[in-house]
Amino acid sequence: MAGNGSKVTKRSLNACTRCRRQKIKCSGSQPCEGCNKRRLTCIFDDRDQKILVTRGYIDELHQKLAHLQRNEQTDAIPAPNPLSPDYADDRSPDPKDQHDTPGELRRSSLNDNTESQLQNELEDPASGLTNPLSSGPPAFTSAENGRTFYLGPSSNWSFTRRVLSLTHEHIYQEPLPTGALLFDGATYDLGWDGLRTAQNADTPAVPTFDHAIYLINTVKFRCGQLYHLFDETEFMRNLHEFYTEPKPNATGSLWYIHFLLIIAFGKGFVKHKQQGTKPAGAELFVNALQLLPDVSVLHQEPIESTEILCCVALYLQALDFRSSAHNYIGQAMRMAMAEGMHIQMPIEYLGENLVQRCRKIWWTVYILDREMTSLMGLPQTLNDDHVNAHLPAFPYSIQRTAAIGMHIKLSRIIAEINGTVYAMDGRLNRNFLMRTKAALANIARLADELRDASPLHLDRAQIIGILHSLQIEGLLETFLPFDLESIFISTVVLLIGPAIDIRWNCPAWLEKAYMIFEDIIESGNLIAKFRRSELQLLDELLSCFPQDQPRCLSAPVSFPNNLLNPPMPHDSLASSFHPSTNALNHDPSSGQGPTIDDDFNFTDGLTATQIMAVADSIESIDTEWMSNAMIEHSIW
Structure with missing residues (x-):
């Protein structure tokens, strides 16, 4: 051998x-x-x-x-007080302790140490690395009026604000001026001091019956497909009674408050020219809030009151009053849960009509709460394990039921990402990759479901491509904030991409994003105008990247017509910086510029199959390459 x-x-x-x-x-x-x-x-x-x-x-x-442990226990336990009624001078050994021999104590201690050692060995080398968006001291920023705002880790708004601030500080070696930032509730002026007063002679005039029908139908078309804001049968019955048989106390009812809110929404949808800083329908909305009773009174009619609170929250969200909207939708959720809308309500006991109405209300509250909480960057307060309400039935619209179901799934995916990928500890270890894998897999499955259910056959799956298709069909939403939020964060990603990798440059898609912004701005949406200026500021800052020497600002940075700053021309923002070559500064009226097909390497994006393949490729052992890359390249 x-x-x-x-x-x-x-x-x-x-x-x-x-x-x-x-x-x-x-x-x-x-x-x-x-x-x-x-x-x-x-x-x-x-x-x-x-x-x-x-x-x-x-x-x-x-x-x-063992000696050290005995000393620690002796120091930790105070001496007994003989004057205490619980004192007993019984020093006889406890029978339970007779079986704990010194050898067994040593083995128990050894097992504990071994378990701790094994736990340490299972930890990733990257466990000391953290996600800067969800770890470290909480981030805050202040407006010029002194109000402080919390930057939630998973908020698109706070992410952009952090990128702006970090880039500005890196280039100019000084903080980004607060006058250049747009803050919550600073876009529109409702013309109201917030005090609730009784109805008076200044009550705004309501529209004629035919005009009211037109505005109500506009609300049904624009947001009634996804959000339930009123029960059509009961609402329209009260509407006919209001116009045909006026009653002295009609303006003091909950329905009248509900009616004012719906008409305010309708004016917001149809009015395309902005007059100053007061939003369309603001006088009706303010009058509704002035008449809104205390929550203790609202609980006496919880079904319609929950619908009213949803209307208030959604209207405020459309005006960029994010904090106030989040509070109102939180009230709506608690009121709905108090009525048992979040569980499977018995039809045989409550009746088909009431149960179906409650289901529509609940899932509207659920979706809005998830969206608004995520946009605030705050943790979700409702555990899905406590929710088992059925989806509402739409006998004549199967696609509507499918759309609500997919929206609920998307809301849950976003909440899962916010609660896991953006976890409080922020540790970039094995759990981080596994959570990312699960999120990618869920998104891929939902993308397949959306493709099968949606009648739109899009050649390009990017968010900008979808919004561009809606723009062509005249279906781009210009009053509600969610299409604007989507185009805003998509454009942010396109802007910061080339700063990370110069090969990731997509001017044609930036051009399309710019055109979508212009469409929303022309509809009278002031928030879109400010968001567009914020993107221009980010574009100009990134155009100075990279640089070796600190630069000096040639003029103060400020948004146009910001309520926190004196009015200034739109072009003065860019004059403080060196010109950028990005497509956001291109004039679409010139008839020249890149087309979508120019970005051949970016048009298709990742299909659902490719996303699932990426998710499946992530294994627990893959944390090694992530940790090595971070250590070798000094990431974070």
Whole structure:
């Protein structure tokens, strides 16, 4: 046997961190053969190196450990007070302690230490790395009026604000001026001091019956497909009674408040020219809030009151009063839960009509709460394990039921991402990748479902492509904030992409994003105008990147017509910076510029199959390449 020329390879007594974690043979050299072949950083932990010690040495360590533990327990337990009624001078041993021999105590301590050691070995080398968006001290920013705002880690608005601030500080070595920032509730002026007063002679005139029907139908078309804001049968019955048989106390009812809110929405949808800073329908909306009773009174008619609170929250969200909208939708959710709308309501006891109405109300509240909470960057307050309400039935619109179901799934995916990927500890370890994998898989499945259910056959799956198709069909939403939010964050990604990798440059898609912004701005949406200026500011800052020497601002940075700043021409914003070559500064009326097909490497994006393939490729062992990349390239 010894003369047959075979070699016996001895196993190394020491292994690098990677080989130890993968339970593969390590050469023991520095670097080891496996890491050297894969061009990975080879790390040896001296604590894992095996050494030979005597049994007596281990027993001595056990005795010292037991002695230290006894001393700690003696110091932690105060001496008994003989004057206390609970004092008993009974020093006889507890029978339960008779079985705990010193050897067993040592073995218990050894097991605890072993378990702790195993837990440490299972931790990733990257466990010390953290996600800067969800770790560290909480981020706050202040407006010029002194009000402080919390920057939620998962909020699109706060993410853009952080990118702006970090880029400005890096280039100019000074904080971004607060006058250049748009804050919550600073866009529109409702002309109201917030005090609730009784109805008076200044009550705004309501529209004629035919005009009211037109505005109500506009609301049904624009947001009634997804959000339930009123019960059509009951609402229209009261409407006919209001116009045909006026009653002295009609303007003091909940229905009248509800009516004012719906008409305010209708004016917001149909009015395309902005007059000053007062939004369309503001006088009706303010009058409705002035007449709105206390929540203790609203609970007497919880069904319609919940619909009213949804209307208030959605209208405020459309005006960029995010904090107020979030509070109102929170009230609506608690009122709905108090009525049991979040569970499976018995039809045989409550009746078909009431149950169907409550289901529509509940899922509207649920979706709006998830969206508004996510946009605020705050944690979700409702556990989905406590929700088992059925979807509402729409006998004549199967697609409507499917749309609500997909919207609910998307809301849950977003909430899961906010609660896991943006977890409080922010640790970039194995859990981070596994959570990312689960989120990608859920998004891929939902994308397949959307493709099968949607009648739109889009060649390009990007958000900008979808919004562009809606723009062509005249279906782009210009009053409600969600299409604007989508185009805003999509454009942010397109802007910061080339700053990370110069090859990731898509001017044609930026051109389309710019055209969508212009469409929303021309409809009279002031928020879109400010968001567009914020993107221009980010574009100009990134055009100065990279640079070696700090720059100096040639003029103060400010948004046009911001309520927090004096009015200034739109072009003065860009005059403070060097010109940029990005497509956001291109004039679409010139008839020249890039087309969508120019970005051939970006048009198709990732299909659902490709997203699922990316998710499936992520395994727990893949944390190694992430941690090595972060360590070697000094990321974070």
